[in-house]
Amino acid sequence: MKSFSNFLQEAKSSKASIQARRLGLTGDGHGGWYDNNGEFTAKTVGGKLKFYNQNQVVGRQDPQQDRTPSNQQPVSTQVATPKKTKNSITIAFGRFNPPTLSTEEFLNDLFEIANDGEYRIYPSRSTDSKKDPLDPDTKIDIMVNLFPEHQEAIVNDENMNTIFDVLQSLNEEGYEEVIIVSSSDRQSEFENLATKYNGQLYNFSNIEVIGVGEEDPDLDSKIRKSVVENDFETFKLGVPESLNDKQKKEYFNILKKSINVKENYELWEIAPRLDFHNLRDNYVKGSIFNIGDIVENMNNGLVGKIIRRGANYLICVTENNIMFKPWIYDVKEWTDNSGVPASQREIGTDAFRKYVMKMVGMKKINNFNVKNFINKHKKK
Numbered sequence: 001m002k003s004f005s006n007f008l009q010e011a012k013s014s015k016a017s018i019q020a021r022r023l024g025l026t027g028d029g030h031g032g033w034y035d036n037n038g039e040f041t042a043k044t045v046g047g048k049l050k051f052y053n054q055n056q057v058v059g060r061q062d063p064q065q066d067r068t069p070s071n072q073q074p075v076s077t078q079v080a081t082p083k084k085t086k087n088s089i090t091i092a093f094g095r096f097n098p099p100t101l102s103t104e105e106f107l108n109d110l111f112e113i114a115n116d117g118e119y120r121i122y123p124s125r126s127t128d129s130k131k132d133p134l135d136p137d138t139k140i141d142i143m144v145n146l147f148p149e150h151q152e153a154i155v156n157d158e159n160m161n162t163i164f165d166v167l168q169s170l171n172e173e174g175y176e177e178v179i180i181v182s183s184s185d186r187q188s189e190f191e192n193l194a195t196k197y198n199g200q201l202y203n204f205s206n207i208e209v210i211g212v213g214e215e216d217p218d219l220d221s222k223i224r225k226s227v228v229e230n231d232f233e234t235f236k237l238g239v240p241e242s243l244n245d246k247q248k249k250e251y252f253n254i255l256k257k258s259i260n261v262k263e264n265y266e267l268w269e270i271a272p273r274l275d276f277h278n279l280r281d282n283y284v285k286g287s288i289f290n291i292g293d294i295v296e297n298m299n300n301g302l303v304g305k306i307i308r309r310g311a312n313y314l315i316c317v318t319e320n321n322i323m324f325k326p327w328i329y330d331v332k333e334w335t336d337n338s339g340v341p342a343s344q345r346e347i348g349t350d351a352f353r354k355y356v357m358k359m360v361g362m363k364k365i366n367n368f369n370v371k372n373f374i375n376k377h378k379k380k
Helices: 004-022 101-114 136-146 148-153 163-173 184-196 219-228 232-236 245-258 276-284 350-359 370-377
Strands: 032-034 040-045 048-051 088-094 119-123 177-183 206-212 294-297 303-309 314-317 331-333
Touching: 088 101, 088 163, 101 119, 101 148, 101 177, 101 206, 101 219, 119 136, 119 148, 136 148, 136 245, 163 177, 163 184, 177 184, 184 206, 219 232, 219 245, 232 245, 294 314
Parallel strands: 088 119, 088 177, 177 206
Antiparallel strands: 032 040, 040 048, 294 303, 294 331, 303 314
16 A cells, blocks of 8 residues: 555645646646647646746746646736735635545635635644544645645644634734635634624624535535445545545545444444434433533534533533534534543543543553552542
8 A cells, every 4th residue: 555645745746737737738748838839837846836927938947936726727927916905814714524525616715715815724623533533734734735726825733723713813913804714504603703702802803704605515524424334436526536546545545544433333423414313312312412511613613511402502611701502513522632532531530540641652550559549539
C-alpha cells in the first residue's frame, strides 16, 4: 500500500492535470501548459497550477503569481482592486470530516463570495472515532492537497476551536467587517450566534451570514456510512473527481482505519442524520443527551452543559454563559479529543485513573494499590 504522503502527492498532481485540461491547456510532459495559440500559460508547481500572463514565454522571469480556482479561466497577473473594504474578510467554519465532493463545491462557492477579497477556511478541531474520524492535522493535510487552489486559505490553528474563537481572533487582527459562509441549512444558526454576541465578545461594524446550497448536505454522513459498510462503490461517488480509482481506494482505507466501530454498530452513532428515527428513540428513552451532560455542537464547536431537553433539540450553556440551541443530530457527547466521555472523567473514579494514564501514555502502574487510591479520593 502506498504511504499517506504518496497518496496526497498523487492527488495534487492529478488535480493540477485535470484543472489544466478543463481549461483547454496542453501539457509538454514537464509541467508546462500551453493554450490553443501555443503560448506558455501555466506550469505545475508543487502539485498546483501557476498561471502567467498571455505574453509569458519559456525562459523569462516569472511574474507575480495569482491564485485561480479550477472553475475559472486564467487571469492577468495585474492585481484587481478588491470590491470590499480593506478590513473585510470572508470566512467559513466547518467540520469537513471527511472532505467530500460537496466540500469542493462549498469552497468554490466561498471563493466566489469573497470576490477577490481575502478569505479563510477554518476546519473544526473536533475528532472522535465515529462522527469525526479524521484528526485535525490529517483532515487539513487532505484538504490542502485535494483542494490546492484554496490551500493558502486553509487555517490550521489549534486555538480556533469554535466560531467565537475565530471571530475574536479576527477582531483582534483589526478586521471591521466579516462575512460568514455556511451551508443553507445552518445559516440561521450561525447568524443568530454571530450577531447576538457582536458588541460583547467582539466588535464588528457589520456581520453578514450567507448560506450556500450544497448538492448533498449529508454527503459526509453517507461517506462515513459507506466506509463502515465496506461499500467502496458508493464511496467513490462522493469524493472529488480529481482522484483516480487507486487514489480513492487509498482514501477509503485511510478513513476505514480512522473509523473505529464494532461489528454490530448503530448507524445513528456514525451518521445521525441518516438514522434519525433510532437517534430520537434513544433520546426519548434517556439513553443519550440528558440534563447535566456535556455536549459539543459539531457545527460551531461550542461545548456546553444541557439545561433543557426539547422534542428534537437541546438548550445548552457554555462555561462562559453562552447559550446555544442545537438539533440532537448536530451534537455529540464531548470527549475533549481524548476519546473518553465527560461522564467517565470524574475525579476519584477508576475511569478517571484510566483516563489520566491514557493521557500521559502509561499502560501499567507498578507498586500501586488502586483500591486504596480510589478510597482516598473517591467522590463524597
